[in-house]
Amino acid sequence: MDYRLLVDLEALAVLDGMPKRTRKSLLEHFVRLRSTPDRHSDFHEQDRIGRRVEISVFAGYAIHYWIDFADRHIKVLAIKPADRQERTRPSLMPYDPTHPVNGDVADADEIREKFDFTQGWIDARWQSAVR
Amino acid sequence: MSLAQLKDQAAHLHLGEQRELIAFLIARQTEQDEDFKRTLAQKIDDRDASHWADLEDLQKRYPE
Numbered sequence: 001m002d003y004r005l006l007v008d009l010e011a012l013a014v015l016d017g018m019p020k021r022t023r024k025s026l027l028e029h030f031v032r033l034r035s036t037p038d039r040h041s042d043f044h045e046q047d048r049i050g051r052r053v054e055i056s057v058f059a060g061y062a063i064h065y066w067i068d069f070a071d072r073h074i075k076v077l078a079i080k081p082a083d084r085q086e087r088t089r090p091s092l093m094p095y096d097p098t099h100p101v102n103g104d105v106a107d108a109d110e111i112r113e114k115f116d117f118t119q120g121w122i123d124a125r126w127q128s129a130v131r
Numbered sequence: 132m133s134l135a136q137l138k139d140q141a142a143h144l145h146l147g148e149q150r151e152l153i154a155f156l157i158a159r160q161t162e163q164d165e166d167f168k169r170t171l172a173q174k175i176d177d178r179d180a181s182h183w184a185d186l187e188d189l190q191k192r193y194p195e
Contacts, residue, residue: 006183008174020195027193030186042147043154045161047171055154062157066175075183077174078167082153 003067005034007076014061014079025059030076037067037074057082 007015007030015023033040033056041054045064056063064078141152161167177183184192 005186007185007189008177009182009184012184012189015189015193020193023193024195027186027189030189034186041154042150043158045158046168047175048165048168049172051172051175053171053175055157057150057153057157062154064171066171075175077171080157082157 001072002034003037003072003074005030005074005076008078011076011079018061022059022061026061026063026079029056029058029063033063033065033074037065053077 015026018026029040037054040056040058042057043055044052045055047053047066051066054065054067056065060082062078062080062082063076064080066075066077067073068075141149144152
């Protein structure tokens with residue numbers, strides 16, 4: 001039986017800010033995590049009182065999650081760029097579609113799509129470069 | 132062993148071993164971070180449903 005996978009709101013904000021392709025890959029990874037959470041742990045750490053928190057490295061991100069065996073929940077506690085401590089990847093300036101200078105919402109959505117695609121390309125190039 | 136030698140050896144590990152090494156280093160970095168460990172504990176204990184989204188919510192939120 002699958003677990004129920006829950007994502008913390010701060011981790012949700014990280015998902016909101018990442019390129020669509022990366023997010024899609026991570027969601028597919030979450031589906032696998034939900035089925036076999038212990039199989040996808042690459043290492044573990046401990047919270048303040050010693051509970052085991054798993055770390056899964058995927059698509060350039062470190063996913064910190066806790067397996068609640070009793071309630072059959074998986075809580076995704078944090079999602080962080082795996083290379084954050086090493087170096088900062090190049091990034092486009094964030095585009096704010098709500099800024100009045102940036103035109104109407106339809107145009108803003110189109111520009112956001114292009115931004116996501118370009119950022120995804122940069123991410124892929126960056127990941128292959130640091131490998 | 133020098134850092135250059137370590138990097139060279141790491142580059143020859145299998146992908147799964149590289150992921151394990153990255154996760155190990157991340158855990159090493161955060162084990163001294165009391166704020167982060169406290170935050171992890173608070174989130175584990177947080178049973179307020181409004182603070183969580185389940186996978187089905189995410190799949191609706193991101194239909195791409």
